[in-house]
Amino acid sequence: MTQTPVDPATSPVSPALSAAEEALATSTDAASLAHSVTRSAQIEADLDVNPDRYRMLTGVRPTGNMHLGHYFGTMHAWKPIQDRGVDTWILIADYQVITDRDGVGPIRERVLSLVADTLAVGVDPDRSTIFTHSAVPAANQLMLPFLSLVTEAELHRNPTVKAELEATNGRAMSGLLLTYPVHQAADILFCQANLVPVGKDQLPHLEQARLIAQRFDKRYGRAVKKHPVFRRPEALLSEAPLLLGLDGEKMSKSRGNTIALRMSxxxxxxxxxxxxxxxxxxxxxxxxxxxxxxxxxxxxxxxxxxxxxxxxxxxxxxxxxxxxxxxxxxxxxxxxxxxxxxxxxxADEGFLLGVLHAGNERANAVANETLEAVRTAMGMDY
Missing domain, CATH: 1.10.240.10 (Tyrosyl-Transfer RNA Synthetase)
Structure with a gap:
């Protein structure tokens, strides 16, 4: 799905493609999607046979209460994947709250609420890792080398970035929002996740993570080791059911048109x-x-x-x-x-905090190992 880089100076927001280039991109994307569907089916079949080959990462932004759209879209699959023996990681993406917002809101309440939701749908903290962005500094430090591996034009072409830019109504886009795809790549790669449940519309994010891993290993990794520093993440594709909000519009926490899991x-x-x-x-x-x-x-x-x-x-x-x-x-x-x-x-905040602290401790241990491998590959282990 990688497209030919375009000079950002001539097209600073969304690089224009010629008719031939658009046709090539469309055919390439179609072929890439077909490959992803086939590969996802192969992985699905392999999970029951070799679950220990996989580490699954999925994440949710704590911007409000989890609702039925979240449950049927992704949360319902967390326990079955865990129960198949896959090493399951649930990211509460608290830093990502500020990608498109001026503040974090009642972040503590929302994070703990999400921990409670995660446990309620069957995620076992003894078998899975529940953690937050902000508590894993080594993972966020990967943003620096990763940003050197992407171009501004590539970031502007990301579908999420393009959609958010169109929705700003002229408001300047923050640097964090522009680099959102790189932050997602750091989330995936720091813990060496090689399985990410996504819908087809999220495949470009996963491809960006794969591309960053490939570029890093080409530039640094193989000069020190004969094997890659990062595992290559692959998609476990899901067809999330289309649920509208109660007002007939897109279901959204910000619209207040949802049924929250916490409702009586x-x-x-x-x-x-x-x-x-x-x-x-x-x-x-x-x-x-x-x-x-x-x-x-x-x-x-x-x-x-x-x-x-x-x-x-x-x-x-x-x-x-x-x-x-x-x-x-x-x-x-x-x-x-x-x-x-x-x-x-x-009802037991102490228990929720204990679950989160234990998950953060494990995430930090893995992140520190990954960062050390990165620094060694870059010759910065001094």
Whole structure:
């Protein structure tokens, strides 16, 4: 997926490509995606046979409470991967909160809330590592050599950076946001993770991490050792279900249109009663024509109420009220055990801090080893 570098002086934000270059990039990206899909399937099959070959890293920004979109998008997979014997690392990316914000907000509360959520979905701190960015200085120190391995044009081409730049409405982009892909690469490479669960839209970030590892080893690593300093991370592709917010827009913590994992059954019922639907009393499953109705049917289905089409047929002329009641019952029943465990964990702040401190200690030990290997490869071990 690597593209030919373009002079940033002639195109400082988003380097323009000729028609031929665009066609080449599209075909290259399509081939790269096909390879990633095939390779992900191979890894999926190998996990049960050779789980000890893999270290999985995934991360979440503590910008608010975790919600059902997070659960069905990624969190539901953490325990199964851990239980297959894969060394599982969960990053609470607290430093990344300030990539696009002026402050961190109630960061302590949100970090501990995320630890409670992580434990509630079944992550075992004795078998997995839960840690925060800010507590692992050696990992963040990798940003310096890594930044020397990328160009400004490459950073501007990153899809996340481009999207954030377009959304700023003229506001100057921070240096941290511009270098966000490099920070992600440091997250992955410091702990020698070689497996990263991602959606297809996140593949460019993983490719950037692979590219940085390759460039570092080409420039420094092989001059000292005959084997690479960094493992090459690969994608475990997932098809996250498309869940809209309760207002029919993109589900987002900042929009306040989510159902948080920490909500009680009554709070869930209250917000679902306000969920947007439409004026047609007969319930049908049509994602294109009736996205809000389809969204509630999809959510109920994910929570075990049956296939969306079957649910719609069963509700029939019952209208939005029946649809919301069935969805509420399905959500509350499905998440009741998770919420009960979460309440127990959240009530013991000392335990949550102990889990985090233990994870940070392990992350620091690995990060220090990696940084020492980096310094040795660069001839800076004095």
């Amino acid at each position: 059954a009554d709070e869930t019922a209250k917000v679902l009663r306000k969920a947007k639907t439409d004026s047609d009393r007969r319930i049908t499953y049509d994602s294109a024509a009736r996205p809000e109705v389809a969204n509630l049917l999809r959510l109920a289905s994910l929570c075990g109420a049956g296939a969306p089409e079957e649910l719609a047929e069963r509700i029939g002329d019952g209208g939005a009220g029946t649809l919301k009641r069935i969805t509420t019952e399905a959500v509350n029943e499905f998440f009741a055990p998770i919420r009960a465990r979460r309440a127990e964990f959240a």
